[in-house]
Amino acid sequence: MRYGMILDLKRCYGCNACTVICKQKNGTPKGVFWAKVYATEVGKYPQARREYLPTLCMHCANAPCVSVCPTGASYKREDGIVLVDESKCIGCRSCMLSCPYEARYFDFGAEASYFPGKEANPYEVAQASKRKKGTVNKCTLCVDRIDEGEIPACAQVCPTQARIFGDLESTELQKLIISRNGYQEKSVVGTDPSVYYLPR
Amino acid sequence: MYRRENNSPMPKSILAVAAILAILGIGSWIYQLIVGMQVTGLDNNVVWGLYIAFFFVVIGGGAALLAIVGISEFKNILSPDSKSRILLLSITTFIGGGILITIDLGNPIQVFRIATSFKFQSLLVWDFWLLALCFFLALFYLVKVRKDNSGGKVYGLISIAAALFLIVAESFLLSSMLGHHLWESGMTLISFLISAAVVGSAFILLLMPDNRTVRNILLATLVFSLIATLAEVFTGALTGNPETKTEMMLLLSGQGALYFWGQVLIGLILPLFLLLKSYKPIAIALLSIFGTLMGKVWLLALGQWVQGSLVYIPSLPELITIIGTSGIGVLLYGVLVKAFEPKASPKAEQTKMSVA
Numbered sequence: 001m002r003y004g005m006i007l008d009l010k011r012c013y014g015c016n017a018c019t020v021i022c023k024q025k026n027g028t029p030k031g032v033f034w035a036k037v038y039a040t041e042v043g044k045y046p047q048a049r050r051e052y053l054p055t056l057c058m059h060c061a062n063a064p065c066v067s068v069c070p071t072g073a074s075y076k077r078e079d080g081i082v083l084v085d086e087s088k089c090i091g092c093r094s095c096m097l098s099c100p101y102e103a104r105y106f107d108f109g110a111e112a113s114y115f116p117g118k119e120a121n122p123y124e125v126a127q128a129s130k131r132k133k134g135t136v137n138k139c140t141l142c143v144d145r146i147d148e149g150e151i152p153a154c155a156q157v158c159p160t161q162a163r164i165f166g167d168l169e170s171t172e173l174q175k176l177i178i179s180r181n182g183y184q185e186k187s188v189v190g191t192d193p194s195v196y197y198l199p200r
Numbered sequence: 201m202y203r204r205e206n207n208s209p210m211p212k213s214i215l216a217v218a219a220i221l222a223i224l225g226i227g228s229w230i231y232q233l234i235v236g237m238q239v240t241g242l243d244n245n246v247v248w249g250l251y252i253a254f255f256f257v258v259i260g261g262g263a264a265l266l267a268i269v270g271i272s273e274f275k276n277i278l279s280p281d282s283k284s285r286i287l288l289l290s291i292t293t294f295i296g297g298g299i300l301i302t303i304d305l306g307n308p309i310q311v312f313r314i315a316t317s318f319k320f321q322s323l324l325v326w327d328f329w330l331l332a333l334c335f336f337l338a339l340f341y342l343v344k345v346r347k348d349n350s351g352g353k354v355y356g357l358i359s360i361a362a363a364l365f366l367i368v369a370e371s372f373l374l375s376s377m378l379g380h381h382l383w384e385s386g387m388t389l390i391s392f393l394i395s396a397a398v399v400g401s402a403f404i405l406l407l408m409p410d411n412r413t414v415r416n417i418l419l420a421t422l423v424f425s426l427i428a429t430l431a432e433v434f435t436g437a438l439t440g441n442p443e444t445k446t447e448m449m450l451l452l453s454g455q456g457a458l459y460f461w462g463q464v465l466i467g468l469i470l471p472l473f474l475l476l477k478s479y480k481p482i483a484i485a486l487l488s489i490f491g492t493l494m495g496k497v498w499l500l501a502l503g504q505w506v507q508g509s510l511v512y513i514p515s516l517p518e519l520i521t522i523i524g525t526s527g528i529g530v531l532l533y534g535v536l537v538k539a540f541e542p543k544a545s546p547k548a549e550q551t552k553m554s555v556a
Contacts, residue, residue: 032244067321067322068323068324068377069322070314070325070328071313071317071319072319090307090310091237091307092305092324094373096247097247098376100378100379102244106237106244106247108236108242108243109235109236109237109238110236110238134236134237134305134307
């Protein structure tokens with residue numbers, strides 16, 4: 001069992017529904033995006049086009065964030081999901097430096113309210129109470145939903161099904177990766193990410 | 201032959217200034233504890249800044265001090281009193297390093313968690329235990345020197361090895377971070393070793409301003425540091441990959457230029473000039489330490505820089521906290537010197553007489 005995600009770049013058209021649902025579900029502070037979509041412009045007019053690269057924590061098989069963590073706060077579940085135990089995190093931020101995918105964020109103690117000068121609404125207050133100032137946070141692959149038999153929110157909300165969640169060791173996903181020449185981002189660093197990209 | 205050494209207690213005026221700075225620094229740290237790390241210049245791109253840079257400088261210097269005392273067991277370059285003073289300074293730097301890490305973690309209890317995790321897969325845990333080892337080695341060395349005037353060759357060798365391991369562990373700590381190509385080369389280790397030697401000899405110059413050997417060692421280490429720094433930056437700027445080239449150009453003429461030229465002009469060339477032309481030991485030592493700090497700041501800032509973002513600039517609370525930590529260090533050293541006043545043991549007296 002190795003949970004992961006396949007991101008079909010042919011299908012992603014940069015609507016950022018994944019970005020928004022992730023923020024909504026997890027109540028991450030301003031500037032923090034566990035799921036995000038990078039947009040780049042390719043080519044020259046009249047052949048110019050926009051290309052999108054959806055990202056999230058890669059939940060690497062050889063997660064450097066897990067090995068550098070001095071307290072074991074960053075850990076890997078048997079199903080391959082990499083998580084942070086905030087009660088053990090000392091905020092040394094070495095996991096952030098070791099992550100080649102910039103998938104980790106530090107809680108600098110941001111205000112609960114998203115909008116400056118405005119009071120936080122009850123939902124923001126509830127979400128902020130879950131955060132721990134001075135610790136590191138990251139995409140959990142919606143582990144709470146997975147444990148209840150659901151799929152991650154970003155995969156569920158994607159209108160084009162560009163985010164495909166599942167067991168990477170399953171025949172179905174293996175076939176998909178092979179048939180579409182799936183690749184891993186920055187595979188040269190040897191972290192063996194659990195996120196595969198299907199080229200355009 | 202031993203030279204004139206500054207063994208007098210620290211002047212009260214210096215201690216008073218250090219106390220004021222320490223109070224300011226503690227106030228700034230409390231402010232950071234209450235408001236959070238958002239008061240620093242750090243963000244989600246640059247997560248290690250001035251505190252870690254100063255930690256590398258201070259710990260490197262402390263390790264070099266321990267190594268120099270170890271070397272003195274093989275080459276008679278230090279008197280027992282000087283060894284005591286240097287070891288006291290080394291102990292002070294290790295405590296100072298501990299304070300800096302505590303400040304950077306934002307909560308004193310977090311340090312305890314590193315100490316009790318025993319997760320030796322992490323280089324940070326190695327760094328912690330090597331630092332603890334060097335601290336206790338320096339402490340026991342001090343006791344031994346005060347008792348027998350010497351630590352002995354075995355103790356000297358262990359101290360040199362432990363100090364070297366500590367510096368190597370710190371450079372590996374940076375080099376092992378994936379995706380930061382500026383730190384991945386062997387230059388990181390070289391620069392850590394050279395900067396430790398610079399800071400160590402600068403520290404000793406503060407204690408022994410008239411010692412010609414220390415002066416020559418500092419001169420040599422500053423020249424090495426200048427060559428290594430210029431070689432690293434200009435090689436990157438002229439022949440490196442596009443990413444390295446962009447970073448080095450930022451250092452030479454962009455947002456990082458203040459750190460780089462601050463290091464080269466104020467922290468390397470100026471002390472070299474003063475060493476050769478008009479000898480001002482205190483200024484030379486302080487400038488050398490400042491230059492090393494600038495070097496570490498740009499190494500960290502550029503290593504974490506991402507395209508399209510601004511180069512890291514420390515915030516005012518960070519600067520005040522760092523200055524305050526230096527004040528705490530001076531105070532602590534003053535207290536330790538007072539507490540470990542060189543006692544006139546019969547053996548020590550005998551050595552002094554034979555030297556005279």
